[in-house]
Amino acid sequence: MLSGKQKRYLRGLAHGLQPIFQVGKGGTNDQLIRHISEALERRELIKVSVLNNNLDDPREIAEELAAGAGAELVQLIGRTIILYKESKEYKQIELP
Secondary structure (H helix, E strand, O other): OOOHHOOOOOOOOOOOOOOOOOOOOOOOOOOHEEEHHHHHHOOEEEEEOOOOOOOOOOOHHHHHHHHHOEEEEEEEOOOOEEEOOOOOOOOOOOOO
């Protein structure tokens, strides 16, 4: 579980990132969750955007992705999700 200070720090790091995954009309599936999990192992911090043609609630999608990938939901702002998971092999981010 991340503290408020850690979430603020991660939001600052994520500010300049571009979303690397998009959740479209098809919603989430096992393959998308697996790819997100692999990307989190390499990068530790990623953004995911929910496209406008997806009619599901972005909060539910964010929680499903975080739970499936074993990650922490840092922030959900509009239709953009920020996820963090500490990497085992490629640790780059030191949390305060």
